[in-house]
Amino acid sequence: MEQVTVLGAGSWGTALAIVLAENGHDTLLWTHRQDQADEINNEHTNKKYLPSTVLPANLRATASLEEATKHGKTIVVAVPTKAIREVCGELSKLLTEPKLFVHVSKGIEPDSLLRISELMKESMKPEQIEEIVVLSGPSHAEEVVLQHPTTVTAASESLAAAEKVQDLFMSQYFRVYTNDDVIGVEIGGALKNVIALAAGITDGLSYGDNAKAALITRGLAEITRLGVKMGGNPFTFAGLTGMGDLIVTCTSVHSRNWRAGNMLGKGLKLNEVLEQMGMVVEGVRTTKAAYQLAQKHDVPMPLTTALYEVLFNDKEPKQAVDELMIRMKKAEIDELR
Ligand SMILES: NC(=O)C1=CN([C@@H]2O[C@H](COP(=O)(O)OP(=O)(O)OC[C@H]3O[C@@H](n4cnc5c(N)ncnc54)[C@H](OP(=O)(O)O)[C@@H]3O)[C@@H](O)[C@H]2O)C=CC1
Numbered sequence: 001m002e003q004v005t006v007l008g009a010g011s012w013g014t015a016l017a018i019v020l021a022e023n024g025h026d027t028l029l030w031t032h033r034q035d036q037a038d039e040i041n042n043e044h045t046n047k048k049y050l051p052s053t054v055l056p057a058n059l060r061a062t063a064s065l066e067e068a069t070k071h072g073k074t075i076v077v078a079v080p081t082k083a084i085r086e087v088c089g090e091l092s093k094l095l096t097e098p099k100l101f102v103h104v105s106k107g108i109e110p111d112s113l114l115r116i117s118e119l120m121k122e123s124m125k126p127e128q129i130e131e132i133v134v135l136s137g138p139s140h141a142e143e144v145v146l147q148h149p150t151t152v153t154a155a156s157e158s159l160a161a162a163e164k165v166q167d168l169f170m171s172q173y174f175r176v177y178t179n180d181d182v183i184g185v186e187i188g189g190a191l192k193n194v195i196a197l198a199a200g201i202t203d204g205l206s207y208g209d210n211a212k213a214a215l216i217t218r219g220l221a222e223i224t225r226l227g228v229k230m231g232g233n234p235f236t237f238a239g240l241t242g243m244g245d246l247i248v249t250c251t252s253v254h255s256r257n258w259r260a261g262n263m264l265g266k267g268l269k270l271n272e273v274l275e276q277m278g279m280v281v282e283g284v285r286t287t288k289a290a291y292q293l294a295q296k297h298d299v300p301m302p303l304t305t306a307l308y309e310v311l312f313n314d315k316e317p318k319q320a321v322d323e324l325m326i327r328m329k330k331a332e333i334d335e336l337r
């Protein structure tokens with residue numbers, strides 16, 4: 001049994017804390033809201049994020065970041081990308097010994113263009129970080145809490161650290177693989193949200209299954225093109241954290257990115273959509289970051305560029321699709337070589 005802290009009591013932080021507590025680990029879930037910590041400790045629920053789930057009795061919550069920092073030898077960071085700098089910055093003020101960090105956030109910071117592990121390294125001191133492991137893959141919280149079979153990957157530059165995280169999380173319904181390709185895993189996890197927004201849009205436009213299959217396949221092609229240029233292993237993009245997560249996010253009603261795209265395709269404006277969601281839609285900020293990365297690395301990313309125009313320059317979704325279809329003709333495969 002290990003002492004583990006999970007930072008962030010949204011859908012994913014709570015679902016992962018349940019997996020850890022059910023594996024017998026002494027798990028402490030940190031939320032920045034005292035009322036939510038009280039609800040988890042007293043009612044054993046987290047109704048805002050997982051309305052039908054009863055949390056295990058051995059899962060405790062705290063609103064004290066100091067207590068949370070002291071508790072875990074391993075710290076799982078499960079806040080949205082936009083909160084990583086703030087939360088890790090606060091952590092850095094409290095850490096007195098190195099910890100093993102696991103992050104589960106799927107995004108890239110716009111403008112700095114940093115991946116999450118890079119952001120974490122920038123926000124904390126090297127001597128505070130034992131190792132960083134990214135845990136990613138096709139895994140909607142809503143299905144994990146139902147104990148439906150789920151597979152993810154723990155990726156780290158340190159195989160020992162990845163295997164440690166594999167051991168912490170692995171269970172009858174939660175199967176964890178390892179990978180040493182941190183860049184590929186982080187890029188795949190972040191960029192699938194961009195394509196999932198686009199898939200939601202084509203579903204909102206009622207364009208059907210051919211269009212969706214095209215988006216998933218050509219989306220994977222452009223994610224791979226960028227990811228390989230940034231140093232990722234091409235095989236990673238065909239794995240759980242690439243193709244696997246792309247499929248689940250583009251096809252599941254649980255996906256907030258797909259649902260947000262669906263509303264955009266039906267004619268709602270971005271601010272109306274985000275107001276209705278009430279949960280993080282990572283793909284919006286990541287579309288901006290991916291658009292900037294494509295320019296920086298001189299990689300053609302037509303789907304990302306079209307979505308960028310829809311989200312930030314008010315292009316009508318139907319016009320964006322029309323323009324994608326009449327681009328100059330090209331070969332399917334040689335661009336990947
Ligand atoms: N949901 C899922 O199935 C999966 C999600 N992920 C990834 O996990 C990450 C978190 O997503 P998810 O849990 O779904 O998001 P949610 O929107 O469900 O929850 C976000 C949580 O983070 C909290 N939070 C936001 N900003 C801060 C801050 N500055 N300080 C402290 N807490 C903060 C929110 O608090 P408040 O309630 O006050 O807003 C909320 O508890 C994302 O990067 C997502 O892509 C990965 C795999 C699966």
Ligand SMILES: O=C(CO)COP(=O)(O)O
Nearest residue numbers: 137138139140255256257
């Ligand atoms: O990453 C996820 C599933 O693997 C969750 O996707 P959404 O953020 O779109 O809900």
